[in-house]
Amino acid sequence: MSLPSPQDEHFLRHAIALSRQVRDSGKHPFAAIVVDADGNIVAEAGNDSLPPDGDPTRHAELVAAALAARRLSPAALAKATLYSSAEPCAMCAGAIYWCGIGRVVYALSEHALLGLTGDHPENPTFSLPCREVFARGQRRIEVIGPLMEDEAAAPHAGFWTL
Numbered sequence: 001m002s003l004p005s006p007q008d009e010h011f012l013r014h015a016i017a018l019s020r021q022v023r024d025s026g027k028h029p030f031a032a033i034v035v036d037a038d039g040n041i042v043a044e045a046g047n048d049s050l051p052p053d054g055d056p057t058r059h060a061e062l063v064a065a066a067l068a069a070r071r072l073s074p075a076a077l078a079k080a081t082l083y084s085s086a087e088p089c090a091m092c093a094g095a096i097y098w099c100g101i102g103r104v105v106y107a108l109s110e111h112a113l114l115g116l117t118g119d120h121p122e123n124p125t126f127s128l129p130c131r132e133v134f135a136r137g138q139r140r141i142e143v144i145g146p147l148m149e150d151e152a153a154a155p156h157a158g159f160w161t162l
Helices: 006-024 060-071 074-078 090-099 110-117 130-135 149-156
Strands: 031-035 041-046 081-086 103-108 142-144
Touching: 006 031, 006 041, 006 081, 006 103, 006 149, 031 060, 041 060, 060 081, 060 090, 081 149, 090 130, 103 110, 103 130, 103 149, 110 149, 130 142
Parallel strands: 081 103, 103 142
Antiparallel strands: 031 041, 031 081
16 A cells, blocks of 8 residues: 655645535535646535535535546546545445546545444445445555544534534
């Protein structure tokens, strides 16, 4: 397994800061960015799945991956990294795989997220690590995480209380 680089920490902090902005706008505090091999942000997204107006499939990772797939060639996607404030769920891991993104770096683990959200009806966690989803595919995706979980948990503080 690879170790995170200073660039990884920089972009992960950017995704965490974006998750705070998303929360401040009243939505679920998740965010993701896609960075190309040259260190350029090519896509960023916040979660847009909050009912009643949101679409439950518009998780930040899925939206960012889809935007990147429209902006980069398959070869460039294979060298790109998706940075996420939280571990991609099974749906988002599938989107990352199908878009051809070659690397994922995430902050908050699904397990730690469950500790924050509990049984909140708007975030029924799926106990399926993204590594397990990726391991079932024919293409290798490098995964680094969890990292900076305390920083990534901060935007969730008090959000999931009923």
